[in-house]
Amino acid sequence: MLVAADAAIVVADLRKCYGAVEAVKGISFAVRAGTTTALLGGNGAGKTTTLSMLLGVLTPTAGSIAVLGCDMLKDRYRVLPRMNFTSPYVDLPRRLTVGENLRVFADLYGVREPKQRIAELAVEFDLTNLLARPYGNLSAGQRTRVSLAKALLNRPEVLLLDEPTASLDPDIGDRMRTYLERYQRDNRCTMLLASHNMGEVERMCDDVIMMREGLVVDQGSPRHLIEQYGRENMEEVFLDVARGGGEESDLGAPTREVAA
């Protein structure tokens, strides 16, 4: 695998098996530092499994992962303070208020001025009026905003986002994307996001990694992939890849030939 010298995330021959089921089948990719990359694929493609291995909460069956130059399988505690994540698979304690939850994680990440940092994020994510409310009393969209605020407490250099704007209304979703874009630009943060929102991918991502059935089947910039598949947008490219590379599938829809 050709690895860019400025890669923030380097994955090589990564495999994950659950018994006889091979969820991730020896994938390799690199994510350039300071860019936003999407990990795309249908349900069961292996995106969340891959993100979990990148975070160190899932042990790979084989392969290697380097984040910011550190081996995640051996030295993850050296790099964990410099990264963060959001995922629909985790939650925050529901009986604690938003402010209390953020304070606990600010302390875990060693934030020197936790009150100031929480106040800043509360303004950015429109949480100021929610800080005293129990997390369990919030709507799904409000919880997503709190999770994003938690993910940015430590000003991460690498941010892994699993469905970051799911359950947000279009207005709030747009504001979150704008904030993440600004954060990424100002901090040269490396973002890897799994999303089913193709508009979000086209807008935010410099690169796209397409997965299907545990394999990386294609990668490139959104514009490059759209041209390569001869499509109008990433939604159509996604359908092509999810349904087997442009061939007509049982699900119907895309029937045009793949351009390359």
Added chain:
Amino acid sequence: MPTALDAGFYPQAGPAASARRVRALIRRHAYLLLKSWPRLVSMAYYPTVTMVLWAFLTIYLKPTTSFLQDAPGFFIGAVLLWDVLFRGQLGVSLTFIEEMYSRNLGNLFVSPLRLYEFIAGQLTLSVLRTLIGVGGACFFAWLLFRYSIFSLGFPLIAYFWLLLAFGWSIGLAVSAMILRWGLGAEELAWAAIFLVAPVSGVYYPIAVLPAWLQSVAWMLPSAHAFEGMRAVLLQGAFPWHHFWAALLLDIGYLIVGAATFRYAINYARVHGKLLQMGE
């Protein structure tokens, strides 16, 4: 570019960083406990009710029972120390279950929090829960029956820590089982400790057990601790051999408990359970 390694953040390695992260865990559970008076009351409720039960039994039996005339605090002391063991174990297990119910394990294990810091937090919270629960019962023992467990003196401190440490090791093993088999195994948190109750000699000497069961009992720190407590109350002597035996056994059980918990965490990492555990 400000990062986690810059001035806006405390150092991430070393004892001070570990202490800070353990404090964060304690803060998380303190928020939960301190805002809920029913939770605080329920922690002291069971130890207090049990203590009252045994205190009245003592009053009833005392006129006809010689050892109660010599040591009227015999049963009350025993039940309070039993609750140290029980609360010590529950403190560890319930702290872990709380994280599972909250689906918060993923957040914690993706943060810089290390496994030994997580365990240190569980043990510290166990001490706090035990002090609240048993402390309440001790207060009512003094208020209602004029019995002060502190009259035991130094041996009380020794037995408190010996029993607490045994409770920790069981709590860690129970947490491991819950992680391995899911919240369906939650009942273990409440029931596991009662497996050792009959062979711990809480209310009777180990000598009353069948010979083969006595051999089992002497492998438990709790049997040595309660046997020692009886010697202090009835003979006024601190049996050091029971102290050392309990201490060595505690060290062994704690190593096994922590190793089991570590194994369960690694198992969860391999099988993808850290992000999926929850109600």
